Amino acid sequence: MIRTLIVDDEPLARDGLRVRLERESDVEIIGEAGDGPGAVEAIRNLHPDLVFLDIQMPGMDGFAILEQVAAEHLPIVVFVTAHDEYALRAFDVHALDYLLKPVADDRFLESLRRARAALDAEAPAATGMRERLAEALDAQAAVATAAPATRPAVIRRFVVKERGRYLLVPAEEVAWIGAAGNYAEIHARGGAYLVRATIADLAARLDSARFARIHRSTIVQIDRIREIIPEWHGDFDVVMEDGTTLRMSRGFRDRLL
Numbered sequence: 001m002i003r004t005l006i007v008d009d010e011p012l013a014r015d016g017l018r019v020r021l022e023r024e025s026d027v028e029i030i031g032e033a034g035d036g037p038g039a040v041e042a043i044r045n046l047h048p049d050l051v052f053l054d055i056q057m058p059g060m061d062g063f064a065i066l067e068q069v070a071a072e073h074l075p076i077v078v079f080v081t082a083h084d085e086y087a088l089r090a091f092d093v094h095a096l097d098y099l100l101k102p103v104a105d106d107r108f109l110e111s112l113r114r115a116r117a118a119l120d121a122e123a124p125a126a127t128g129m130r131e132r133l134a135e136a137l138d139a140q141a142a143v144a145t146a147a148p149a150t151r152p153a154v155i156r157r158f159v160v161k162e163r164g165r166y167l168l169v170p171a172e173e174v175a176w177i178g179a180a181g182n183y184a185e186i187h188a189r190g191g192a193y194l195v196r197a198t199i200a201d202l203a204a205r206l207d208s209a210r211f212a213r214i215h216r217s218t219i220v221q222i223d224r225i226r227e228i229i230p231e232w233h234g235d236f237d238v239v240m241e242d243g244t245t246l247r248m249s250r251g252f253r254d255r256l257l
Contacts, residue, residue, distance in 0.1 A: 001028040002119060005048035007039040008080065009057040013101065017052050020108055036060030040068045048075045050115050055081040076118050078111045098166065107164070155205045158186055160193035169193070172210070175224040175240055177202060179217035212256040214238055214248035
């Protein structure tokens with residue numbers, strides 16, 4: 001039996017997961033928690049095999065919960081959240097999977113399939129996943145201790161959604177980024193992907209030796225620029241490798257040139 005813990009501060013969300021899990025003959029729901037401290041206590045006392053873990057909760061978030069219990073017991077983790085901007089960090093700590101609310105039945109079943117495979121007694125995946133999770137949490141804690149609290153983490157890769165799946169796109173594969181309302185549009189691999197972030201936030205967190213902001217709504221990777229063409233009005237046209245032409249305003253030209 002897969003001893004499973006449900007952690008979410010929304011009762012309806014817990015109900016939805018419970019109903020789905022109760023349909024599975026090899027799953028035993030051993031407990032539920034509705035906040036961070038309750039989740040820490042439940043993991044320490046119940047030692048679940050698998051935890052469906054919400055990220056944003058009262059008391060502490062899902063990542064802090066794992067940091068609290070890492071030295072004692074680390075279950076296999078499936079993050080469940082309504083906010084897709086957490087996907088990158090979820091993969092950084094080697095979560096088994098990442099479900100976006102409202103949770104679709106097929107994605108839930110896929111997560112459960114992965115959990116079964118990871119927990120198979122004949123496979124070392126579960127042990128390896130716990131080890132990687134512990135190492136990632138330790139590394140994040142070390143960085144947080146060593147770096148100033150006001151210094152944002154440099155973005156090394158993006159997690160983007162495409163046709164119901166998540167792709168990991170290294171930052172060096174991104175040609176340029178444009179503003180799209182409350183989102184940013186990542187142009188990479190010949191396609192465009194939306195992420196929930198502002199241009200200002202991305203400009204602060206991308207490697208300044210590789211990326212430059214050329215407009216209030218545009219960031220480019222410097223190595224992907226083919227040419228820069230001055231215009232009569234003082235702005236510039238920035239032509240990318242693929243022929244895309246972007247406007248660089250006078251206020252940002254010194255950052256690039």
